[in-house]
Amino acid sequence: MAASRAALTSARSPTAGPCWRRSTTGRARFPRRSRLSSRPWSRESPAARSFPPPRAPSSHGPGRTSSWSASPATAGDADQSRLEGRPPVKLELRGITKRFGSLVANDHIDLVVQPGEIRALLGENGAGKTTLMNVLYGLVQPDEGEILLDDQPTAIHSPRDAIRARIGMVHQHFMLVPVFTVAENVTLGSERVRGLATPAVNLGGLRIPALGLPSLGLLDRRKARRDVLELSERFGLRVDPDALVEDLPVGVQQRVEIIKALLRDASVLVLDEPTAVLTPGETDDLFRIMRQLREGGRSIIFISHKLKEVQAIADTITVIRRGKVVGERPPDTSDAELASLMVGRSVQLRVTKAPASPANVVLDVQDLSVRGERGEHSVRGVSFQVRAGEILGVAGVQGNGQTELCEALMGLRPSAGSVHLDGVDLSDASTRDRLRAGIGYIPEDRSEDGLVADFSVADNLVLDVYDRPPYASGIALNLTAIRDSAAGRIEEFDVRTTSVLTPAGTLSGGNQQKVVVAREMGRDVKLLLASQPTRGLDVGSIEFVHKRLVAQRDAGAAVLIVSSELDEIYALADRVAVMYEGRIVAFCPPTVPEHELGLLMAGGEAAGTSGSRDGSGTPAQEPEQS
Numbered sequence: 001m002a003a004s005r006a007a008l009t010s011a012r013s014p015t016a017g018p019c020w021r022r023s024t025t026g027r028a029r030f031p032r033r034s035r036l037s038s039r040p041w042s043r044e045s046p047a048a049r050s051f052p053p054p055r056a057p058s059s060h061g062p063g064r065t066s067s068w069s070a071s072p073a074t075a076g077d078a079d080q081s082r083l084e085g086r087p088p089v090k091l092e093l094r095g096i097t098k099r100f101g102s103l104v105a106n107d108h109i110d111l112v113v114q115p116g117e118i119r120a121l122l123g124e125n126g127a128g129k130t131t132l133m134n135v136l137y138g139l140v141q142p143d144e145g146e147i148l149l150d151d152q153p154t155a156i157h158s159p160r161d162a163i164r165a166r167i168g169m170v171h172q173h174f175m176l177v178p179v180f181t182v183a184e185n186v187t188l189g190s191e192r193v194r195g196l197a198t199p200a201v202n203l204g205g206l207r208i209p210a211l212g213l214p215s216l217g218l219l220d221r222r223k224a225r226r227d228v229l230e231l232s233e234r235f236g237l238r239v240d241p242d243a244l245v246e247d248l249p250v251g252v253q254q255r256v257e258i259i260k261a262l263l264r265d266a267s268v269l270v271l272d273e274p275t276a277v278l279t280p281g282e283t284d285d286l287f288r289i290m291r292q293l294r295e296g297g298r299s300i301i302f303i304s305h306k307l308k309e310v311q312a313i314a315d316t317i318t319v320i321r322r323g324k325v326v327g328e329r330p331p332d333t334s335d336a337e338l339a340s341l342m343v344g345r346s347v348q349l350r351v352t353k354a355p356a357s358p359a360n361v362v363l364d365v366q367d368l369s370v371r372g373e374r375g376e377h378s379v380r381g382v383s384f385q386v387r388a389g390e391i392l393g394v395a396g397v398q399g400n401g402q403t404e405l406c407e408a409l410m411g412l413r414p415s416a417g418s419v420h421l422d423g424v425d426l427s428d429a430s431t432r433d434r435l436r437a438g439i440g441y442i443p444e445d446r447s448e449d450g451l452v453a454d455f456s457v458a459d460n461l462v463l464d465v466y467d468r469p470p471y472a473s474g475i476a477l478n479l480t481a482i483r484d485s486a487a488g489r490i491e492e493f494d495v496r497t498t499s500v501l502t503p504a505g506t507l508s509g510g511n512q513q514k515v516v517v518a519r520e521m522g523r524d525v526k527l528l529l530a531s532q533p534t535r536g537l538d539v540g541s542i543e544f545v546h547k548r549l550v551a552q553r554d555a556g557a558a559v560l561i562v563s564s565e566l567d568e569i570y571a572l573a574d575r576v577a578v579m580y581e582g583r584i585v586a587f588c589p590p591t592v593p594e595h596e597l598g599l600l601m602a603g604g605e606a607a608g609t610s611g612s613r614d615g616s617g618t619p620a621q622e623p624e625q626s
Contacts, residue, residue: 089151090115090299091136091268096145098131103498105131106142107323113268118290118300120314120331122307124342124538125510126496128323129303130172133270136301137169138162149268168261169270172509173447174253178246182239183224186260231259235292249399251282258289269293270301273509275309276536279398279564287313305342305510305538307335343540353550356574358387360422362558363409363527368417370401370408370582378404380582381417386527386558391549393573393590394562396601401582402562403444406531409560410434410441412449422526435464438526442516442533444562446509450516453505457497458486460504461519493518494544509536521548528552531562546572566594 091113098106105128113119121129134140136147138158147154149165156162162169176185228241237255245253254274261269271290275283290300290313304310310317310331317329319341327341339347363386370379379401386392394402408415411431418427421437429437443449451460462471462482470481486500495514497507504515513536520528530549534542549572553559563569569576570590578586578600586600599605 087114089113090117090149092148092151093132093136094146094148096132096135096142096147098128098135098140098142101498104323106135108144109320109323109325111318111325113299113301115267115299116294116297117315118294118302118313120302120304120310120317121320122304122310122317122338122342123320124305124540125514125536126508127320127342127538129320130272130508132320133169133272133301133303136162137167137270163264163266166265166267167270168264168266168268170254170257170261170272170274172273172276174257176245176253176256178244180245181241182243182245182248182256182259183221183228183241184219185245185256186228186241186263187219187224190264227263228259231262235262235289237289249282250277251279251285254278254282254286255289266298268299268301270303272303273305273536274302275304275306276509280566281397283309307338307539310338311335339539342538345540347539347543349539349543351546351550351571353572354554356390356553358390358574359556360388361385362388362422363560364418364420365409366418368405368408368415368419370404370413370415372404378582379408379415382579382582382584384577384584384587386560388526388556388558389553390574391553391559391561391572393569393576394560394579395566395569395576395597396579398564400579400601402579403531404582405579406441406444406529406560406562409529410439438524440520440523440525440528442520442528442530444531444535446513446516446536447505451504451512454503456501457490457495457504457507457515458483458500460515461486461489461522463519465523489518489522492522494541510538510541513537514541517545517548521552525552525557527558527560529560529562532564533561534563534565534568566597570594 089112091111093109093111096106096109096111097104107128109128109132111119111132121132123129131140135142135145136156138156138161141157147156149167154165156165156167159169177188180188225241228239231237232239232241232255235258237259239252239255239259245256248256258269274286278286290302293300294315302310302314311333312331314331317331317333317338318325319327319329319338321342321344329338329341335349336346339349365385366383367381368379368383369377369381372378382401382405384392394405396402404413407413409419411426411429411434415427418425420426421434421439424437426434426437435441447453452463455463459466459482462485465471466477466482471478471485483500489495490497490500493514495507495518496511504512507515513534517533520530528549533549534545537545546568549559549561553574561569561572573590576588576590576592576597577584578588578597580601580603585603588597588600
């Protein structure tokens with residue numbers, strides 16, 4: 001069944017029995033409070049407590065000049081390094097090896113990071129980047145190898161050990177409690193208290209309140225607020241300490257995670273795919289923050305598979321392929337060379353496609369209006385058509401109604417107006433009926449709407465057809481057919497997994513996306529809705545998905561793509577619809593200059609676009625097509 005909330009709620013696992021449990025992958029987890037802190041907190045503010053002073057210029061990293069000087073905690077090590085004639089080392093990983101059964105996720109990896117350096121880890125999906133950083137943060141224990149901080153061997157058996165060693169990590173899926181405020185989230189697990197506290201004794205490392213009484217201290221909310229405000233001001237993070245996390249945009253939630261790490265005095269900060277869910281503007285803000293942290297002497301490990309981003313921000317790029325380091329390069333290395341190192345072959349970075357030959361109208365949307373989660377008007381009376389044999393790209397800054405538009409087209413969100421597919425009115429049809437009518441759907445949020453994390457890869461690949469031949473006969477499932485089909489798609493779409501029975505939630509983010517893409521593109525559809533289809537994919541996988549999207553078009557399907565990547569819109573779209581504040585404000589060809597398209601996305605006017613948008617907010621009308 002296609003990736004959708006309504007569809008998943010009626011699904012049973014074909015091979016895992018009758019019980020179904022909703023996926024929680026990607027949702028915030030409630031951090032466990034530490035019972036014992038071996039490092040008492042200073043009463044002075046975190047902003048003043050241990051941030052290094054301004055640093056004297058020093059060159060480090062190929063092709064980049066930065067500035068740093070040793071903080072008081074590492075000055076001796078830095079001086080010793082200089083005497084030995086080598087650059088000072090903040091972090092060193094030696095021979096890190098991690099196996100999961102027969103899969104070698106990390107194969108004797110060596111990595112050296114200097115103080116005040118941004119080190120990029122670049123690699124394809126499933127290359128072992130996140131596993132390596134999970135080892136560093138104590139989430140995974142290595143089978144071999146050692147970790148050195150400031151030239152000293154350091155044992156890290158848990159995240160608590162990592163935090164004590166001044167290592168912070170911002171995960172791809174944020175570890176925040178949505179219903180808590182920013183200040184509450186930031187202090188969770190390391191709460192500052194005021195008032196009386198019951199005396200306690202330590203028994204075997206466990207803090208036991210005397211007489212069995214709980215602590216009488218209260219959370220010092222004023223102190224928590226001051227800490228957040230001071231860090232926000234110091235690093236330009238612009239976060240309201242009293243705001244509920246669930247009300248914050250994704251980019252601001254990420255800043256909260258960074259503040260959490262800074263509050264714990266992290267000198268090494270790991271950012272795992274931090275731009276995967278950010279808009280271009282939010283990405284620029286993140287890079288500004290990273291540069292400021294670097295100038296303050298912090299070492300940053302930046303995990304990514306986006307070539308332009310690592311070239312823009314990194315001092316040194318380390319490339320990992322299939323668990324091994326295959327090279328280190330300066331940031332001015334060409335796209336082609338980096339892509340080749342990542343995937344082990346030459347990669348076509350530009351989409352090659354013939355001009356479109358649009359045929360009959362497949363999707364006809366008239367005066368569609370949709371409300372968002374809080375009842376606001378997210379989509380305001382949009383009308384458009386998508387024809388067989390063409391790709392319509394929807395461009396716009398995230399949050400302007402694109403997500404709600406796709407959900408309404410799939411029947412996941414109530415709407416007003418009409419939706420016709422091949423002349424058939426689907427306005428009141430259920431999600432299941434729309435799937436059966438020939439709509440394929442790649443959702444924006446793969447973990448929430450695209451997969452059942454506890455189901456196997458094989459189960460997820462047949463969610464929309466498990467009750468039909470050859471996968472079922474009457475009430476009986478053909479498990480052999482399900483697994484054989486899954487094995488074929490895994491090979492065709494290069495899903496990195498050890499077995500078709502592996503739970504989908506244990507795959508890397510990129511490989512989860514490949515499972516969704518394999519399911520939706522592995523069948524014949526009249527209309528393919530693809531929302532952020534290459535989010536989280538490496539360059540090799542992006543190349544493959546782009547070719548399949550063009551192949552769907554050439555086979556006669558109508559394709560609607562929503563993407564926050566302008567390069568993707570320009571590469572794939574035969575026509576571009578621009579959304580702003582829930583309206584389609586213009587239709588334009590993919591040859592429109594990027595600055596004009598950006599102006600339209602911001603609500604301005606640009607020459608050479610069709611339709612109209614006057615001061616009353618009248619939506620653009622789609623031009624007639626021959």
